[in-house]
Amino acid sequence: MTTEQTQQDKNGKLVLKLVGVVFGMFGFAYLLVPLYDVFCDITGINGKTSDTAAVYEAVEIDKSRRVTVEFITRTHTGMPWQFEAKTRRVDVYPGELNQVDFFVKNSTAKNYVAQAIPSVSPGTAALYINKTECFCFNHQPLGAGEEALMPMKFYVDPQLPKDIKFFTVQYTLYDVTANAQDVAMNQG
Amino acid sequence: MSTAAEELHHDDHHHHAPSGIKRWLYTTNHKDIGTLYLWFAFIMFLVGGAMAMVIRAELFQPGLQIVEPNFFNQMTTVHGLIMVFGAVMPAFTGLANWLVPMMIGAPDMALPRMNNWSFWILPGAFTILLASLFMEGGGPAFGWTFYAPLSTTYSNDTTALFVFSVHIMGISSIMGAINVIVTIFNMRAPGMTWMKMPLFVWTWLITAFLLIAVMPVLAGAVTMVLTDKFFGTSFFDAAGGGDPVMFQHIFWFFGHPEVYIMILPAFGIISAIIPTFSRKKLFGYASMVYATTSIALLSFIVWAHHMFTTGMPVAAELFFMFATMLISVPTGVKVFNWVATMWRGSLSFEVPMLFALAFIVLFTIGGLSGLMLAIVPVDFQYHDTYFVVAHFHYVLVTGAIFSIMAAVYYWLPKWTGKMFDITLAKWHFWCSLISVNVLFFPMHFVGLAGMPRRIPDYALQFADFNQWISIGGFAFGLSQLIFLALLIKACRKQGEPVTDQVWEGAEGLEWELPSPAPYHTFETPPVIK
Numbered sequence: 001m002t003t004e005q006t007q008q009d010k011n012g013k014l015v016l017k018l019v020g021v022v023f024g025m026f027g028f029a030y031l032l033v034p035l036y037d038v039f040c041d042i043t044g045i046n047g048k049t050s051d052t053a054a055v056y057e058a059v060e061i062d063k064s065r066r067v068t069v070e071f072i073t074r075t076h077t078g079m080p081w082q083f084e085a086k087t088r089r090v091d092v093y094p095g096e097l098n099q100v101d102f103f104v105k106n107s108t109a110k111n112y113v114a115q116a117i118p119s120v121s122p123g124t125a126a127l128y129i130n131k132t133e134c135f136c137f138n139h140q141p142l143g144a145g146e147e148a149l150m151p152m153k154f155y156v157d158p159q160l161p162k163d164i165k166f167f168t169v170q171y172t173l174y175d176v177t178a179n180a181q182d183v184a185m186n187q188g
Numbered sequence: 189m190s191t192a193a194e195e196l197h198h199d200d201h202h203h204h205a206p207s208g209i210k211r212w213l214y215t216t217n218h219k220d221i222g223t224l225y226l227w228f229a230f231i232m233f234l235v236g237g238a239m240a241m242v243i244r245a246e247l248f249q250p251g252l253q254i255v256e257p258n259f260f261n262q263m264t265t266v267h268g269l270i271m272v273f274g275a276v277m278p279a280f281t282g283l284a285n286w287l288v289p290m291m292i293g294a295p296d297m298a299l300p301r302m303n304n305w306s307f308w309i310l311p312g313a314f315t316i317l318l319a320s321l322f323m324e325g326g327g328p329a330f331g332w333t334f335y336a337p338l339s340t341t342y343s344n345d346t347t348a349l350f351v352f353s354v355h356i357m358g359i360s361s362i363m364g365a366i367n368v369i370v371t372i373f374n375m376r377a378p379g380m381t382w383m384k385m386p387l388f389v390w391t392w393l394i395t396a397f398l399l400i401a402v403m404p405v406l407a408g409a410v411t412m413v414l415t416d417k418f419f420g421t422s423f424f425d426a427a428g429g430g431d432p433v434m435f436q437h438i439f440w441f442f443g444h445p446e447v448y449i450m451i452l453p454a455f456g457i458i459s460a461i462i463p464t465f466s467r468k469k470l471f472g473y474a475s476m477v478y479a480t481t482s483i484a485l486l487s488f489i490v491w492a493h494h495m496f497t498t499g500m501p502v503a504a505e506l507f508f509m510f511a512t513m514l515i516s517v518p519t520g521v522k523v524f525n526w527v528a529t530m531w532r533g534s535l536s537f538e539v540p541m542l543f544a545l546a547f548i549v550l551f552t553i554g555g556l557s558g559l560m561l562a563i564v565p566v567d568f569q570y571h572d573t574y575f576v577v578a579h580f581h582y583v584l585v586t587g588a589i590f591s592i593m594a595a596v597y598y599w600l601p602k603w604t605g606k607m608f609d610i611t612l613a614k615w616h617f618w619c620s621l622i623s624v625n626v627l628f629f630p631m632h633f634v635g636l637a638g639m640p641r642r643i644p645d646y647a648l649q650f651a652d653f654n655q656w657i658s659i660g661g662f663a664f665g666l667s668q669l670i671f672l673a674l675l676i677k678a679c680r681k682q683g684e685p686v687t688d689q690v691w692e693g694a695e696g697l698e699w700e701l702p703s704p705a706p707y708h709t710f711e712t713p714p715v716i717k
Contacts (some may be wrong), residue, residue, distance in 0.1 A: 010374050011298050018366045022404050029408025029438060033423060036434045047499075048431075076427065117426045124501060174427030179420070 047123035049169075051137060054130035054155075061095035062158040065165075069129075069156070071100060072170040079175040080108050081142070086149070094158040102135060102171070105147035113141045113180035116171045125167040128157035136171065139180050213308070216300035217707060218285045219603075224307050225282025226596070230675070232274030232314065233589075237665050239267040244661035247654050250646050260644035261329035262321060268332030272450065273357045274314050276584065279592045280453040281306075281364045284392045287599065288368060290698040290705065291386045293377025293714040298370040306363035313356035320346040320353075331642060333443070336424035336435040340416045351414045358403045365399035368392055377697075379716030383474065386696055390477050391456030394484045398445045398452075401488075406442040409435070433498050440491035448487045450584060452480055454551075454591030455522055458544050460696070461598050462526050465541035466533030467693040472525040479518035486515050496567045505564045512562040516555065523552055538691065539613040543594030546621055547587060554582025557632065572642075575635025581628045593620075593671070601690045605704030606683035612674040619667035626660030 040048060069092060071085035082105040092098050106112055116136040120126035131137075135150035142148060206214055212224060242263045246254045255263070285303065289296055297303050320327035325344035328334065339347060372393045376385070385393075412435075415421040422428020424435045455476075463470045470476065492500060492508040500508075526548055535541075557579040561567050570576060593616075601607050630653040635641075639650045646654065677683070689699045697716075701709050 007374065011370050014370050014373055015299065015366060018369060018400055021400050022362055022366075025401055025404035026408050029405040029412075032405075032408075032438050032441070033412075033434065036431070036437060040431075043501075051429075115427055121499075123499060172426065176427055179428065 047120040047126045049118045049120060049126050049129055049131065053137060054132050056097050056132045056155060059095045059155060060158060061093050063093055066091045067094060067156050068166045070168045072168060075173045079173050081106050081114060081173060083173045092156055094156045094160055097153060097155045099151055099153045102150045102152060104142060104150060106142040106144060109144045111143045112175060113139050113177045115139055115174045115176045117174060119170045121168045125164050128160040130155055130157055139176060216304050218289050218297045221303050221307050222282045222286030225278045225285060228310060229275050229279035229282060232270050236267050236270035236275055237668060239263045240661060241665050244658040246644050248658040250648055250651050252645055257644045258326060258329055262327045264642050265328045265331050266321065269317065272332065276450045276588050277361060278310060283595050284368050287698060288371055288389055288392060290701065290709060291389050291696060292372065292380050293697050293710050294371060294375035295711050297367050298375050299367045302363050303367055306360045309356050310360050313353040316349050317353040320349040333439060334413060336413060336432045339413050340424055347417055351410045354410045355407055358407045361399050362403050365396035368396040377713035377716055387459035387476055388456035391452040391480050394480050395449050395452045398449050398484055402442045402445045409438045409442060436495045436498065440494045444491040445487040448483055450588045454588050455480060457591045457595045458526060458547055461540050461544040461594055462529050464691050464694045465536050465538060466530045468529055468533045471528035475521055476525055479521040482518045483515060493562055496564050497571045509562055509564050513559065516559055519555055523548060539610065539617060540594045540598035542617045543590050543597060547590045547594060550582055550586030554579055554587055570635065572640055573635040574631040574639045574641055577641050578628050578631035578635055586624055600678055601686040602698060602703055602705055604678050604681055605685060606681050607686050608678045608683060609674050612670055616667060616670040616674060619670065620664060623660050623663035623667055627657055627664050630656050
């Protein structure tokens with residue numbers, strides 16, 4: 001009787017620990033999401049640029065080399081806006097502040113809210129593009145038939161590895177009208 | 189024999205066991221539950237196999253002949269899900285239920301009631317998954333790996349059923365794994381020390397730890413897909429700040445240990461069979477235990493070799509390449525030990541041994557093509573081609589499934605008390621062996637030549653090889669009906685009675701029990717020498 005009792009106690013304790021591991025690992029799956037973001041922020045390996053504005057001060061311009069930056073624009077499936085970069089490609093000195101304008105036009109009869117998501121290739125260059133101003137930091141609303149020029153100011157960090165002479169920044173425009181309305185309603 | 193029959197009779201009388209369907213519904217006996225798992229796995233193997241036949245029939249000729257592309261995609265998806273979660277994993281759990289208590293001298297599993305539950309939720313899970321095929325829009329069609337955004341943005345509403353069924357399968361495996369761990373930790377007979385445990389028990393213990401570590405991660409991944417699709421979260425949606433590549437990281441963090449979940453118990457089975465029919469002790473027992481442990485640990489740091497083409501930095505690709513290649517060291521130790529066990533042994537070639545030998549040769553072929561895939565630059569060519577399909581079918585069909593068949597032939601006489609029909613078994617072996625190679629070997633060639641996987645149509649130049657592959661596929665499918673016939677005969681207790689030891693040279697506690705193994709065994713712990 002007593003041995004059976006202690007056996008049951010032992011089993012119960014072990015089961016409890018194992019169930020703890022199971023819940024811990026379920027939580028770990030969700031923990032991977034912020035870990036992934038932090039890891040990518042630090043290493044820049046998924047080609048995402050920072051989503052906060054950089055400050056441009058006391059940056060030394062490296063006149064010894066030029067870097068070519070190319071801009072690609074696309075709209076995600078179901079996003080009917082016209083979207084293009086006014087300048088497709090620029091040669092810049094690292095450290096020099098540049099501005100590129102992006103043209104958008106909503107030629108439909110509906111109001112839309114858009115969100116642009118950047119992606120840099122090669123991904124390692126993403127850490128070295130610093131934006132002081134970007135339309136991609138915020139939602140961009142555009143009424144029916146409206147058009148706009150959206151500015152983006154950036155400089156290339158002079159620390160950019162010497163072997164990168166060319167990189168591409170791609171912006172994808174997503175339709176976030178539904179989500180934006182939810183947010184507006186929640187705030188209202 | 190007669191004492192066994194008396195014992196059986198005595199037990200039935202004593203416990204007033206319910207009969208008919210209720211016996212199986214309410215049973216908490218590890219042998220009954222093991223049988224249920226094994227039959228369930230076999231039925232699922234035939235269902236998933238029927239889907240493979242649809243795939244091969246469509247691919248018999250180039251062009252679209254028999255099924256719509258969307259239905260073809262459902263077939264590849266559900267075939268994969270059923271074979272992984274419905275056939276291989278339940279079959280191993282069934283073997284663990286039957287064998288682990290008998291091998292460590294325990295009267296039953298530690299948590300018999302939970303054992304009953306962990307089996308009986310499985311048929312529900314697969315009913316849900318299979319039912320989704322008949323609903324509007326069809327079942328899951330995004331591949332068993334359910335990559336986002338295929339499973340989020342581009343899937344239909346039955347994805348909810350897919351997610352729910354995967355949750356249930358996961359809960360079932362987790363409960364099974366907890367049961368195995370508690371049984372092995374707490375129920376070993378006195379004197380059964382860790383390093384005296386049979387390797388099947390060791391490999392299952394390590395597998396169970398892998399299961400409780402990664403099945404919850406799979407549950408997390410499907411839950412994220414569910415909330416992304418139906419509740420507006422953006423885990424994998426770039427527009428909301430998520431990242432679809434992150435899905436692949438989370439999925440393969442589960443997925444790679446999962447492939448070892450499907451092969452480690454096979455290593456245990458082969459390590460039991462080879463010594464018996466070589467009439468020698470297993471060569472390098474301790475190194476087998478350490479090799480299994482290191483494979484399990486390494487499996488957590490190699491996941492991104494499934495995603496070399498997603499645009500990872502070179503440093504990461506090199507890390508995952510070398511880590512992956514490192515796994516071939518402990519695996520090589522195992523293959524070496526099996527060969528060394530046979531070296532100068534007194535070999536005989538009974539059916540379980542035939543399957544075990546086929547396992548060693550063919551699994552090693554699958555392992556070698558895995559090494560090729562681990563090399564980053566060549567993986568860029570092989571990625572998503574039939575070469576990958578050939579690789580994982582060699583390790584899963586001629587690896588995991590051949591080991592399960594070997595195990596069934598090895599322990600079946602102990603379970604039923606009668607020798608199975610050896611003629612049928614040999615037919616089953618030779619037909620399977622030849623057809624499985626006609627089926628999977630040419631896939632290497634069409635893969636290297638660039639035929640992509642998961643596509644219902646292909647370029648003309650692949651037509652000849654694909655006809656061979658399809659013919660091999662149909663032959664392999666039909667060969668399994670021989671196995672079905674043999675199993676039905678065995679369950680009807682036809683055949684010659686066997687001795688307690690069954691196989692000359694078999695060693696271990698289960699062979700000291702009467703044949704057939706009585707309903708209750710080791711109610712008083714055995715003495716371990």
